[in-house]
Amino acid sequence: MMSAQMDAAQVLTGAGLDALLQVLKSRGLRTLGPKIRAGVIVYEEIASVADLPRGWTDEHSPGHYRLRRRDDAALFGYTVGPHSWKQFLHPARQCLWQARRDGAGEQPHFEPEPSDAQHFALIGVRACELRAIAIQDRVLLEADPQYRARRRDTFIVAVNCTVAGATCFCASMNAGPAVSDGFDLALTELTTSSEPLFVLRAGTDIGRAVLSELPRRPASDTEIARAAARVEDTAASMGRQMPSEDLPQRLLRNLEHPRWSEVAERCLACGNCTMVCPTCFCTSVEDSSDLTGTQLTRTRRWDSCFSADLTYLHGGSVRQSTRSRYRQWLTHKLATWPQQFGTSGCVGCGRCITWCPVGIDITVEASRIAAGESG
Amino acid sequence: MDASTIDPMRPRLARVRSRRRDGPQVWTLEIDAGPEARSGFSAGQFNMLSALGVGEVPISFSGDPTEPRRIVHTIRAVGAVSTALAHLGVGATLGIRGPFGVGWPLAEAVGQDVVLVAGGLGLAPLRPAVYHLLAQRSRYGQITLLYGTRSPAEILFRRELNAWRRRADLSVEVTVDHALGAWDGHIGVVTALIERAHLAARHTTALVCGPEIMMRFAAEALAAALIPSESIYLSMERNMQCGVGLCGHCQFGGLLLCRDGPVIRYDRLRETLRVREL
Amino acid sequence: METIEQIISSHPLFAGIEPAYLHLIGGCARNVHYDPGRYLLQHGAPAGEFFLLRHGRVALELTGPGRGTVTFQTLGPGELLGVSWLIPPYRWTYDAKAIELVRAVSIDAACLREKSEADHHLGYELMKRFMPVLVQRLQAARLQLLDVYGAGR
Known part of the structure; x- marks a missing residue:
């Protein structure tokens, strides 16, 4: 240390x-x-x-x-x-690679990575x-x-x-x-x-x-x-606190808690919380080419678990409802992140609360849901 | 190669060596990734294939893992990218990244009976496992392939299935949901084949691949046949984008399916498979 | 030579059944065989029997004008053919054709219904054995309806 x-x-x-x-x-x-x-x-x-x-x-x-x-x-x-x-x-946006074709039907080749690190x-x-x-x-x-x-x-x-x-x-x-x-x-x-x-x-x-x-x-x-x-x-003088005891297990035991539907009635699925979150890392890639098809580009941009396209699977999204997307966001932060990466995905900065246009408070939602249906 | 010098997001360019139709909207491509290509894969792993300028999709290997230089993928043309890939002509260029993910537990299954349960296009990711099992036939007990698909016209790898069916050391049963005319095989769902298969529950490893609903029912039928959930493996499908666990798309509860899967043991899935829209 | 009761008790549908019931059921049973292409039962006809399949496979079919014949299920050895005899109006709802030479035990429905009315314990025993088959076929029909192997929606 x-x-x-x-x-x-x-x-x-x-x-x-x-x-x-x-x-x-x-x-x-x-x-x-x-x-x-x-x-x-x-x-x-x-x-x-x-x-x-x-x-x-x-x-x-x-x-x-x-x-x-x-x-x-x-x-x-x-x-x-x-x-x-x-x-x-x-x-939020970065080019992963660019390739060029010197003529129609030619084998494209990758352009060297920009060295402006x-x-x-x-x-x-x-x-x-x-x-x-x-x-x-x-x-x-x-x-x-x-x-x-x-x-x-x-x-x-x-x-x-x-x-x-x-x-x-x-x-x-x-x-x-x-x-x-x-x-x-x-x-x-x-x-x-x-x-x-x-x-x-x-x-x-x-x-x-x-x-x-x-x-x-x-x-x-x-x-x-x-x-x-x-x-x-x-x-x-902290404004809020997150319940700590056994939180991941308590949340995962309550994936069908009615509170998920209640919060989904307020949630706009705008994704602000994921954009301001300092740990949210989800991205999507987009390919594009110029009109002649000679310049090919793959771009990576921030995405959000509140977008329908994130879980698109031939024909539809896995998470179609706002309820399921909010549940994904909150349980990922607080419950499944530790399984994936060995730490919580939340640092307590409060940005998601401040910048939520309808003022949804992760500490309140997590407490209510972790308390169970009788809580 | 030193991991720090490889960019896992950058594809290598490859060409289509051959192409054959394997069903309605389904094509199998053999891909030539050049002499410097990293070779070798495990049955059940996948590559990210790019139609350049269109996009990239995850596609399982469908070829023979004992021939590591041959990269074979079976693609159903459903979206913009898979359609562009499926329609690439011989000699056309595509991008390829991989192999990614954890495949079928074929080493763990040595000494066991193996039942492979495939649904629809799910036969493609299981075909490398069949090749592996047949290449090391003496190391396994009974091998049973149960395959269900929509109709006789949609049976994948038909000629190969017929050849396998003639072998004495492999039991193959094919069923279709419905048939018109000259089909004289089984009709009904693939779970019915499980009920009829007389599996030796205590020493059978089950490998299941197909649409998630079909896998759920198949796993339940295997469990009803007393196969422990620790011996049942499912190949899970989600919208994999990066292949290395950094894009977040393929989360399934605590699992990142591109990194922890796509093949996952049923006891790690049983509870979460029941949750809608997870 | 196996007796008809031995044959019935070795069929999965009646595995482990009490000898008294086996005797009652055996009294309604006979051995039958059908050559390939012959129909064991036909849509709309009275459901006067059901079959315990022993050898050969059977195709369950529905035919519609202009649509041809659709086979929606095949059954084989160890399986049960025919459940419409259990419920009024006791008529078949599909055709069943022998694909191969079929050997089966045919059990007379009226005979078994009569014995079940007289002895509800027998009726209950039959219900417990037929119900799982019905539920399984219902689930299979649902799965087929979902058309899960399609290329998305």
Whole structure:
């Protein structure tokens, strides 16, 4: 474990954070981080600390999200928006291959793979998101070379959450709010005034190497204690929780629970929950060719268990009803993912609750269904 | 080859070496994947075949696993991709990825009687198992092939079935749902053949492939003939897309059928097969 | 030479039946044989007997104008032919043709119905043995109706 060989904590200021971005850029990494766009906090390319949502926080409830001003200048004083890092590591659309035919009837040949492999530095990765990346690693790292190539050189700057959203439940998923491993550098924000202030630790050799290039000073015991206390307060103020005891078996014993039909009456089968989910990985491929049939392309795009086509089998879909698709989504996350990949598929980030247009709450549905029909 | 250098999503290009019609809308293609092609497959595994520019579908091997250089697939033209594949002419190019999945438990069945229960096109994925069993005939006990299909005109691999029927070391029974005219074989469902087959329940391994409804009834008939569910295997079909368990399409409860299957032991399926729209 | 009672008791339909009932049933039974192509029973005719098939196969057929003859089931040794004798109006609902030389035991329906009225224990015993066959054939008919081997919908 990284935490076992925990390095001495350092203190970083706003200038230090800017220096961090510059060091990462100088290493050829694209620095990606939080930014405000169209009233939400998204993850995009960031040039400097000035791009970060300074002094903003976010307000969550089922089907509801708003940005609000904070009364301080915190740079990471919010939780998570509709984006997750999977859009970079497991992109929504990607070309799997292209082939050309030099003339009609000619044998096509594959075009060489583009060698523009991008290397990312992810800035502001939350504990739940680190867990989500670890979960997608289990699904994709071995089987998908493109994912492996992007993931291999990804530099991760994690941030301990100092605020919990009303739809957050990472504590009950044992996924946060404190980061434990899987990061190169981890920050805890202590900003109060206009000058940003962070307690910082390295988790890997490359993290230590980057850290050594930054303007910093050792953290005092008081600062370390304040940082720890902030994260503990976050854990204590989680908006929601997921029942934990024996959840997979209890859900699988209740596949015919009437609650599935009730939730299906509200569910629009829009697939928003799967798009915002940081672990959902389902994809479909599409083949296309140009009008002359000389250029052939296979594209992979995100798909969703809420789409009828996902289970299409000569003549019809296996999962025709919304009930069966919602059941697939929830039981996959919480019950069958462990059988398939050895971990839960849920990290407790709450995005599916916030971004559901009708406010369906996975923690409520799972509790009701796992309680059984007499519950 | 080093796993890290192979992209499992990238097909290799192959050509149709020969093509023959094996039933209404059904064609069997032999595919030449070139000298560098990885050869060999286990009976029950599948390939992803691409009609270039149209799409890709999972198709089971239907050829002889003891001839690893020959890649044979039997395809029913039902959708856009399978129709494009089935109509490829000799010499035409297609894409091929695989082999994928877990096949029939032929090593585990050594020393046992084996009953193969096929429905419709489900005979194609079972044919490699028949080849394997016949190639190693002395290692198995009684071998029984029970095959049900819609009508006499839709019997697959007819000439080969007739040849197998003449063998003394293989028992073949074919039934059709209905027949007009000159058919003098069995008429009725394939489960009736199971009831009549007098299987030695305690040392029989059953391999079942066909439409899911047929497999459900066949497995129940095999269980009623006292074959333990740990000795019954079904080849499950879902919309496999990637073949390596990363696209999510072929989930069946906790199973990823492209990776954990397509052949799955009945005791792992019995409960979930009852759940609608799983 | 096997007695008719021995033949009946060795048929799966009556496996393990009590000797007293076997005796009653045997009293209504006779051996029959049909050459290939001959009809054992015909649609609409009175269902005056049923058959325990011992050798050879039988095709169950329905014929419609312009549609020809459709065989919907074949039966063979160890199987039962004929259940319409159990329920009024006691008439056959299909034709049954010997495909090969058929040897069978024919059991007189009126005789057995009369004995069952007199001894309801015998009637109950018969019902328990005929019911599974009926249910099995109903399930098979459903499966055929589903046309599961088709290329999707």
